[in-house]
Amino acid sequence: ATPTSIMVGTGRAADMGVLFRRGDALQTLGEVRMLAFDKTGTLTLGRPVLTDFVPAPGLDEESLLRMVAAAESRSEHPIARAIMAAAEARGLDLPVAEKVEALSGLGLQAQVEGHALLIGSARLMRENGVSSEGLSARYESLQADGKTPVLVACDGKIAALFGAADPVKPGARAALAALKDEGVEVAMITGDAKGTALAVARQLGIDHVEAEVLPGGKRDAVQRLRAAHGSVGFVGDGINDAPALAEADVGLAIGTGTDVAIESADVVLVSGDLAGAVNALAISRATLRNIR
Ligand code: ADP
Numbered sequence: 001a002t003p004t005s006i007m008v009g010t011g012r013a014a015d016m017g018v019l020f021r022r023g024d025a026l027q028t029l030g031e032v033r034m035l036a037f038d039k040t041g042t043l044t045l046g047r048p049v050l051t052d053f054v055p056a057p058g059l060d061e062e063s064l065l066r067m068v069a070a071a072e073s074r075s076e077h078p079i080a081r082a083i084m085a086a087a088e089a090r091g092l093d094l095p096v097a098e099k100v101e102a103l104s105g106l107g108l109q110a111q112v113e114g115h116a117l118l119i120g121s122a123r124l125m126r127e128n129g130v131s132s133e134g135l136s137a138r139y140e141s142l143q144a145d146g147k148t149p150v151l152v153a154c155d156g157k158i159a160a161l162f163g164a165a166d167p168v169k170p171g172a173r174a175a176l177a178a179l180k181d182e183g184v185e186v187a188m189i190t191g192d193a194k195g196t197a198l199a200v201a202r203q204l205g206i207d208h209v210e211a212e213v214l215p216g217g218k219r220d221a222v223q224r225l226r227a228a229h230g231s232v233g234f235v236g237d238g239i240n241d242a243p244a245l246a247e248a249d250v251g252l253a254i255g256t257g258t259d260v261a262i263e264s265a266d267v268v269l270v271s272g273d274l275a276g277a278v279n280a281l282a283i284s285r286a287t288l289r290n291i292r
Pocket residue numbers: 038039040072075077079080104105106107108119120121122148149150189190191192193214215238240
């Protein structure tokens with residue numbers, strides 16, 4: 001094994017916007033059997049836009065949006081920003097939200113104008129005994145379009161359904177196809193709804209999908225994939241991806257993502273362009289050939 005070939009490989013990678021934070025990652029990356037990707041912000045642009053708003057029968061859209069935006073104004077989640085932008089576009093004055101609590105991987109709860117709000121996934125509603133049956137047809141069709149469904153409960157009753165669209169990155173499908181051509185399997189691990197994950201995976205040509213995964217569960221998913229497929233790399237951008245990035249045989253962080261993700265990773269794709277993963281793999285394999 002020559003330190004020189006590792007230096008050369010690391011330098012070539014840096015020229016292509018791929019930073020190897022650890023020299024040994026140059027070797028392990030070339031040997032991965034599978035690359036698993038986070039969805040939001042990794043495969044998608046990570047800037048969701050609110051596209052659908054379905055109030056439960058008899059409820060007023062504008063007053064619901066005011067209350068929900070008030071609660072979301074205290075959250076850093078991309079979905080929160082999408083909802084805030086929609087409220088701003090309508091020039092709504094927001095009330096003050098109290099007792100705001102983030103529920104990691106599920107959504108959030110808050111108290112607004114004396115009402116108890118619960119905002120987030122179907123799982124969050126289920127866990128709180130809120131039935132969303134009346135909205136299930138729209139819930140299914142949002143997922144089929146690859147949009148993230150967000151449910152709202154007010155005082156324990158279902159009150160609204162939002163849909164947020166987050167387009168896939170240009171070039172993502174081509175990058176995944178190139179990885180598959182190189183014999184690397186690709187997978188998606190996401191906290192998003194199952195139907196949404198499957199629809200986005202279909203757009204991108206991904207066969208293995210793990211959805212509705214809580215942040216701690218991403219690490220377990222990497223372990224399961226490794227047991228089934230061999231050496232696994234994980235690509236992610238969020239705070240909730242840090243455990244999976246650390247667990248994977250190689251962790252690749254999106255450079256435009258959170259600091260926590262970058263610090264947990266072995267490799268950084270500086271621009272967030274997934275072609276970086278393809279280049280990194282090629283350089284890694286070329287380096288391995290030189291060493292052997
Ligand atoms: P991802 O793997 O897509 O980054 P997260 O763990 O951040 O997923 O979130 C998983 C799910 O939890 C989201 O798809 C959404 O349904 C819900 N959620 C999380 N935070 C919020 C929020 N601030 N507002 C509404 N829904 C949220």
